[in-house]
Amino acid sequence: MKTEQDVIPLDFEKPLIALAKQIAELEEKALNNGNKKIVNDLKNQYEKVKSQIYKNLSPIEKVKIARHVQRPYALDYIQLISPIWIELHGDRTGKDDSAMVGGLIEIDGQTLMAIGTQKGRNIKENQKRNFGMPSPEGYRKALRLFYHAEKFNMPVITFIDTPGAYPGLEAEAHNQSQAIAMNLRELAGLTVPVIAVVTGEGGSGGALAVGVANRVLMLENSVYSVISPEGCAAILWRTRDKAKEAAEALKITAQDLLRLGVIDEIIPEVEGGAHYNPSLTSQCLIAAIKKHLSELQKLTPSEVKNDRQDKIRKMGAFISV
Amino acid sequence: MGLKDFFKNRQLKKAEKLQGKIALNGSVNGHDIKTPPPICDDVLCSLWTKCQSCKELLYTSDLKKNLSVCKNCGYHHRLTSQERIDQLVDYGSFIEIDENVLPDDPLNFVDLKPYKDRLKEAAKSSGVKEAIITGYGNINNSPVALGVMEFQYIGGSMGSVVGEKITRLVESAILKRLPVILISSSGGARMHEGILSLMQMAKTSSALKSLHEAKLLYISLLTEPTFGGVTASFAMLGDIIMAEPQARIGFAGRRVIEETIRQKLPKDFQTAEYLLENGQIDMVVPRTSLKNTICDLVRLHKQNHKPIGSNNGKGIFHEMPILARI
Numbered sequence: 001m002k003t004e005q006d007v008i009p010l011d012f013e014k015p016l017i018a019l020a021k022q023i024a025e026l027e028e029k030a031l032n033n034g035n036k037k038i039v040n041d042l043k044n045q046y047e048k049v050k051s052q053i054y055k056n057l058s059p060i061e062k063v064k065i066a067r068h069v070q071r072p073y074a075l076d077y078i079q080l081i082s083p084i085w086i087e088l089h090g091d092r093t094g095k096d097d098s099a100m101v102g103g104l105i106e107i108d109g110q111t112l113m114a115i116g117t118q119k120g121r122n123i124k125e126n127q128k129r130n131f132g133m134p135s136p137e138g139y140r141k142a143l144r145l146f147y148h149a150e151k152f153n154m155p156v157i158t159f160i161d162t163p164g165a166y167p168g169l170e171a172e173a174h175n176q177s178q179a180i181a182m183n184l185r186e187l188a189g190l191t192v193p194v195i196a197v198v199t200g201e202g203g204s205g206g207a208l209a210v211g212v213a214n215r216v217l218m219l220e221n222s223v224y225s226v227i228s229p230e231g232c233a234a235i236l237w238r239t240r241d242k243a244k245e246a247a248e249a250l251k252i253t254a255q256d257l258l259r260l261g262v263i264d265e266i267i268p269e270v271e272g273g274a275h276y277n278p279s280l281t282s283q284c285l286i287a288a289i290k291k292h293l294s295e296l297q298k299l300t301p302s303e304v305k306n307d308r309q310d311k312i313r314k315m316g317a318f319i320s321v
Numbered sequence: 322m323g324l325k326d327f328f329k330n331r332q333l334k335k336a337e338k339l340q341g342k343i344a345l346n347g348s349v350n351g352h353d354i355k356t357p358p359p360i361c362d363d364v365l366c367s368l369w370t371k372c373q374s375c376k377e378l379l380y381t382s383d384l385k386k387n388l389s390v391c392k393n394c395g396y397h398h399r400l401t402s403q404e405r406i407d408q409l410v411d412y413g414s415f416i417e418i419d420e421n422v423l424p425d426d427p428l429n430f431v432d433l434k435p436y437k438d439r440l441k442e443a444a445k446s447s448g449v450k451e452a453i454i455t456g457y458g459n460i461n462n463s464p465v466a467l468g469v470m471e472f473q474y475i476g477g478s479m480g481s482v483v484g485e486k487i488t489r490l491v492e493s494a495i496l497k498r499l500p501v502i503l504i505s506s507s508g509g510a511r512m513h514e515g516i517l518s519l520m521q522m523a524k525t526s527s528a529l530k531s532l533h534e535a536k537l538l539y540i541s542l543l544t545e546p547t548f549g550g551v552t553a554s555f556a557m558l559g560d561i562i563m564a565e566p567q568a569r570i571g572f573a574g575r576r577v578i579e580e581t582i583r584q585k586l587p588k589d590f591q592t593a594e595y596l597l598e599n600g601q602i603d604m605v606v607p608r609t610s611l612k613n614t615i616c617d618l619v620r621l622h623k624q625n626h627k628p629i630g631s632n633n634g635k636g637i638f639h640e641m642p643i644l645a646r647i
Contacts, residue, residue: 023485026471084579114364125392128495135621165553165572166581167572167573167577167578167581168578168581169578169582169584169586169590170581171572171573172329172571172572172573172578172590172591173599174599175600175601176553176572176573177552177553177556177557177572178558178601179554180553180554180572181522181526181552181553181554181556181557181558182557184522184523184526184527184553184554185527185529185530185533185558186530188523188526188527188530189530189534204519204550205510205519205522205549205553205554205572206520206551208519208520209553211523212523212526212527224516224517224519225515225516225519226510226511226512226514226515226519226550227510227512232512234546235512236432236433237432237433238433239396239515245432246432249428249430249431249432250428250430250512250516251428251515251516251630252515252516257516260515260517262516262517262520270579276396285498308527309527309530309531312520312523312524313488313524313527313528315481315484315486315517315520315521315523315524316482316485316517316520316521317425317427317481317517318422318423318424318425318478318480318482318485319422319423319424319425320421320422320423320482321421321422321423
C-alpha cells in the first residue's frame with residue numbers, strides 16, 4: 001500500500017496536505033510536551049475534512065482523479081487479479097500498438113482474454129503508449145483477440161482508460177473510423193461473455209470500441225463520456241475554461257451513468273481514489289468480475305449474444321408518439 | 322462582363338434610381354437620406370446562387386436541374402434530406418417510417434442555451450423533426466430501405482433518435498429482406514445527449530451485425546461532411562462504401578489533428594478522393610450517376626433479396642398509389 005506521502009496530491013486535496021503537515025509537526029512537539037489533546041483534535045478535524053472532500057467530489061474533480069498519473073492502469077490490475085499473464089502482440093498486418101494491450105489471464109483456473117487501453121506514467125513510457133490513445137492497429141489487435149477468445153470459448157474482460165482514439169494523420173490514413181466501427185459490430189456478435197470495466201477515463205468512441213459488453217462496470221471515481229469536458233466546452237461554450245460546467249452537464253460520473261442505465265455496477269474505491277490502495281481496489285474488482293461472470297456463464301452462447309444485443313438495443317431516450 | 326459584374330451593376334443602377342426619387346421628393350419622414358435604403362434582394366437571392374467553391378453566380382433553377390452540382394467547377398453542394406430523396410428515389414415511391422420518433426432531453430442539458438430550445442430552433446430552421454429521415458422507396462423500381470441524414474438539423478448529429486430510427490430501419494429491412502442504403506452527413510455524436518449519443522454507435526453497429534448475418538446488402542454513401550461517431554460506426558460498415566466528390570470524411574476534425582500533431586495537413590486530407598486512394602472506400606461517385614450506380618449495385622446483389630408482394634423484378638411499392646408527401 002502506498003502511504004499518503006507517496007501520492008501526488010490533486011489541487012482540491014491541498015487543504016488535507018496542509019493539515020497533515022501540521023499534525024506531523026505537532027506530533028513531534030507533543031512527544032516532548034505530552035500535549036496529546038491538540039493532536040487528537042487536529043486528527044479528528046483531518047478526518048472530517050477528508051471525508052467532506054471525498055464525499056462531495058464534483059464531476060471535474062472526478063475527472064482529475066480518473067486522470068491521476070498514479071492511477072492503476074490495465075496492466076496493474078491484470079497483475080493484481082491473475083497469477084499468469086501472457087501478452088499477445090500485433091494486429092498481424094503491420095504494427096503492434098502499445099496503447100492497447102491484450103493477452104491471456106487465469107481466474108479461478110479459467111482462461112480469460114484480457115484486453116485494455118494502456119497509458120504510460122512518464123514521458124518515456126508515454127512515447128511508447130501514446131498516452132493511452134490507440135491507433136487503428138490497436139483496435140485491430142483487439143479485434144483479432146476477440147476472435148481468438150470466440151474460437152477458444154474464453155470470456156473477454158476489457159479495461160478502459162483512454163482519452164480517446166488517437167487523432168493523427170497516420171491514424172486517419174489507416175482508417176481509424178473503420179477500426180472502431182468493426183469492433184463495435186463484431187463485439188455485438190460474440191457468443192462468449194464480455195465484461196467491460198471503465199477504470200479511469202472512458203473517452204468516447206475510442207473507449208466504446210472495447211466497451212460493447214454484457215456487463216459494463218465502472219470504478220467509483222472513473223468517468224465515461226461522449227466527448228472530453230474540455231472538448232465539449234470548446235465547442236458549446238466556445239472556451240476550454242468552461243470544462244467544469246461541461247463536466248456537470250454531460251453527466252459523466254459512474255453514479256450518473258448508473259442512473260441512466262448505461263452501466264451495471266459501480267466498483268468502490270478507497271477514499272481519495274484507487275491509487276491510494278490499488279490492491280484493495282483490485283479485490284473489489286475481481287469480486288465483481290467473478291459475480292457477473294458466473295451469472296453470464298449460466299447462459300448458452302446464443303443467449304449470451306442476445307443478452308448483449310438486447311442490452312445495447314435499449315440504449316437511448318426519445319419520445320415515440 | 323461576368324454575371325457577377327452584371328448583377329452588381331444592375332443593383333447599383335437601381336439604387337441610383339431610388340436615390341433620385343428620394344431626392345425629387347426632398348426628404349423621407351423629414352430626414353435627409355444620404356445612403357440609399359437597402360434593396361430587398363430576397364427574390365434575387367432565390368433566383369441566383371453563388372457556388373460555394375468557385376463563387377460563380379449560378380441560376381438557381383439551372384443548379385437544381387443539375388442536382389445542385391456547379392456546372393462551372395463540379396462542386397457538389399450540400400442537399401437537404403428531402404432533395405436527396407427526390408433525386409434518388411422514384412417519384413412518389415418514398416414512404417417515410419418512424420417520423421414520430423422525436424428527441425427528448427434526458428440530461429436536461431444546458432450550455433449557453435437549453436438543449437430543448439436548440440431542438441425547437443433546429444426543427445424550425447431545417448423543417449424536419451430530427452437529423453435523419455428513414456423509409457422505403459424504389460430506386461429504378463428496385464425496393465430499398467433508405468435513411469438520409471439532414472445536416473441542417475444540429476449538424477446532422479447522432480442522438481438517440483437518429484440511432485433508434487436507423488436501428489428500426491435495419492430491423493425492418495431484415496424482416497422484409499431489403500437492401501439498406503444509408504446516406505450520411507454529420508458532425509458526429511450529439512453532445513447534448515451525452516453518453517446516450519455514444520451508445521447509439523453501438524446500437525446501430527449491433528443492428529448492422531444482424532443485417533450482415535442475414536446476408537443483406539448495405540450501401541453506405543458518405544457526403545459532405547461525415548465525421549466522428551457517425552463515421553466510426555454505421556457509416557464505415559457498408560458492404561459497399563461510396564462517397565460524393567470532394568466530400569470531407571474522417572474520424573477526428575482537421576483542426577484537432579493539426580493541434581495534436583502540430584503540423585499542417587495536406588490540402589486533400591480527408592477528402593473522398595484521399596479516402597479512395599488510401600483504400601478506405603470503394604468509389605467516388607458523381608451525383609449525376611449516383612442513382613444508376615446504386616441501382617446497378619442493388620441489382621447485382623439481388624440473389625439475396627427476395628422482395629415480397631408483386632415479384633416480377635418490380636418494386637414492392639410498384640402497385641401502390643402515389644402518396645402525397647407529408
